[in-house]
């Protein structure tokens with residue numbers, strides 16, 4: 001079974017085709033780095049794969065569950081959206097305990113998992129007992145990250161997970177991503193921070209105008225086809241997503 005499989009996944013809004021016939025086949029226990037310029041369709045893809053938006057056409061399964069079967073899908077997935085939904089009037093502990101309760105997680109185990117994750121992310125017990133309304137952006141991001149992985153999902157979708165984090169916390173997130181895949185979890189990671197993708201991704205997919213225009217390992221993607229010489233991921237990204245036809249790279253890496 002593939003962790004994520006999509007067949008011609010498409011989403012249209014009136015005249016905009018946000019996601020255009022995307023085919024993905026992602027192995028379990030790997031990190032898939034999902035790149036693309038603003039408006040490329042990354043969030044729309046993630047919203048479809050997490051059951052939050054219904055595709056216009058095409059199909060997809062995540063951890064063996066069809067994305068249209070939300071009840072089956074939900075226990076298998078975690079999602080850290082770009083703007084995470086948190087209750088302002090509760091503390092981090094209360095927020096996370098509430099989410100654990102919704103997911104029927106065993107109390108004692110969950111408590112120690114919450115403590116462990118918050119400690120690793122440098123969120124002190126005193127911070128975790130403070131109302132989320134008084135948190136900085138980075139503190140919110142830490143709570144939202146813990147919320148996304150608390151139930152040990154099979155597939156985690158992370159949209160800009162290091163956004164607003166200080167360097168130490170950002171490094172911890174990268175370590176946690178590796179630990180997730182070591183335990184068999186699949187991570188679908190969307191970010192504009194290319195060094196993060198380059199460091200953690202097993203495969204990189206580049207979306208442009210709703211289409212998957214390149215897909216390969218970081219090593220292959222950055223290797224110049226003709227000479228084997230290495231380029232930076234940034235150079236490859238800019239070339240593939242250039243609006244100037246003279247600069248544009250042909251999308252030969254897809255299904256290649």
Ligand SMILES: Nc1ncnc2c1ncn2[C@@H]1O[C@H](COP(=O)(O)OP(=O)(O)OP(=O)(O)O)[C@@H](O)[C@H]1O
Pocket residue numbers: 013016017018036037038039040041042043044045
């Ligand atoms: N609810 C909506 N109604 C109409 N158009 C939408 C809607 N959601 C997204 N779009 C359009 O779909 C396209 C893809 O948007 P999406 O948010 O998926 O891009 P993105 O790759 O996540 O961008 P960013 O990197 O800026 O977050 C854009 O043209 C956007 O305007």
